[in-house]
Amino acid sequence: KAGVTQTPRYLIKTRGQQVTLSCSPISGHRSVSWYQQTPGQGLQFLFEYFSETQRNKGNFPGRFSGRQFSNSRSEMNVSTLELGDSALYLCASSLWGPGGELFDTEAFFGQGTRLTVV
């Protein structure tokens, strides 16, 4: 069974640009969460999607957005990039029961996309 796949692995962008990161969850997993990891702030929750709907959101500005497709693949977008957006962006997928209840507690993480803003 393939794991969580994030693309691209590395990305360099300049300030003011926008970027889209992709995450393909484990087959059958319906929940995808995104996290930002920086040396200063550690791991911070961005948002979670389940069945194409955003279910939970962290404390990030509106420049950070995401979406989930019908095949559970998710993308996150960051507009008007700032130097402080340089980070490792991790996505995690989880298996959820048909009623939206927690069926399997384990979150599987991808290897991340390392974004550098110059």
Place this chain on the structure above:
Amino acid sequence: GEDVEQSLFLSVREGDSSVINCTYTDSSSTYLYWYKQEPGAGLQLLTYIFSNMDMKQDQRLTVLLNKKDKHLSLRIADTQTGDSAIYFCAEKKGAGTASKLTFGTGTRLQVTL
């Protein structure tokens, strides 16, 4: 407070036991986790414990939970050089699909020969 706290660094000799500590924030957290992150890699779930348990053992790993003090620890027996990594504790706040993981600051474990 909002932060899940861990000590930043731990150094142990190969073959000794390592104990990594974590203080979490929400007494209603349902699950508590330990993740391992090796250089250049994502997070690997090592083990988790449900909040109604005091202890969980899984091969070389032992998790202890003190709900009263909101204290979680991970003991690694017979620590090996391959255990060198950053270890994160995390708590799951909320329920069902509205839940999210809140991570600690991470403890860098260095294993010396």
